[in-house]
Amino acid sequence: QKEVEQDPGPLSVPEGAIVSLNCTYSNSAFQYFMWYRQYSRKGPELLMYTYSSGNKEDGRFTAQVDKSSKYISLFIRDSQPSDSATYLCAMKTSYDKVIFGPGTSLSVIP
Amino acid sequence: EADIYQTPRYLVIGTGKKITLECSQTMGHDKMYWYQQDPGMELHLIHYSYGVNSTEKGDLSSESTVSRIRTEHFPLTLESARPSHTSQYLCASTAGDTQYFGPGTRLTVL
Numbered sequence: 461q462k463e464v465e466q467d468p469g470p471l472s473v474p475e476g477a478i479v480s481l482n483c484t485y486s487n488s489a490f491q492y493f494m495w496y497r498q499y500s501r502k503g504p505e506l507l508m509y510t511y512s513s514g515n516k517e518d519g520r521f522t523a524q525v526d527k528s529s530k531y532i533s534l535f536i537r538d539s540q541p542s543d544s545a546t547y548l549c550a551m552k553t554s555y556d557k558v559i560f561g562p563g564t565s566l567s568v569i570p
Numbered sequence: 571e572a573d574i575y576q577t578p579r580y581l582v583i584g585t586g587k588k589i590t591l592e593c594s595q596t597m598g599h600d601k602m603y604w605y606q607q608d609p610g611m612e613l614h615l616i617h618y619s620y621g622v623n624s625t626e627k628g629d630l631s632s633e634s635t636v637s638r639i640r641t642e643h644f645p646l647t648l649e650s651a652r653p654s655h656t657s658q659y660l661c662a663s664t665a666g667d668t669q670y671f672g673p674g675t676r677l678t679v680l
Contacts, residue, residue, distance in 0.1 A: 503672050557615060557628075565610070
């Protein structure tokens with residue numbers, strides 16, 4: 461079993477839809493949780509970062525962490541065609557390397 | 571926005587050639603990483619460094635080597651390129667718990 465699992469997609473939604481992207485993990489020692497966005501042929505860029513259970517909001521993006529269920533989510537409200545990308549969840553313990561999920565490919569159709 | 575650079579962005583080369591992929595960052599970060607990413611697949615850590623003269627192999631076996639003579643520079647070398655090395659190579663550096671990625675080098679070995 462991989463340490464971090466993520467629905468691979470591809471996910472296709474109409475513009476304006478609410479998108480939910482999810483990851484599960486097995487290592488209860490993970491304390492830091494991140495979401496990266498990767499456009500085609502580019503390096504990943506950090507979108508959201510959190511280290512506690514609960515919700516963190518930044519504009520149209522909300523990151524949710526449920527440590528008891530070992531489950532994290534990224535919600536995108538009012539999705540735009542420019543949100544079309546691959547979204548990678550990532551997490552780490554306090555001292556170890558970052559572990560990335562395989563990514564979910566998202567297409568927002570105008 | 572992070573200042574991390576990779577050259578070349580694209581490289582097509584014949585089997586058996588020696589190649590060096592360059593990575594540099596101007597942020598003074600001690601920790602740097604090399605990842606390999608095939609299309610639609612997850613990131614695999616192949617090398618990392620926690621500072622000058624420190625290099626370690628990552629989770630994915632790789633025939634490449636790295637060096638860290640200066641804080642800002644972390645080149646990756648393949649002594650004899652093979653078609654199985656065709657992939658995207660991403661360099662990253664870390665500030666705190668956050669990784670910042672370069673744009674990547676897309677390598678094709680014929």
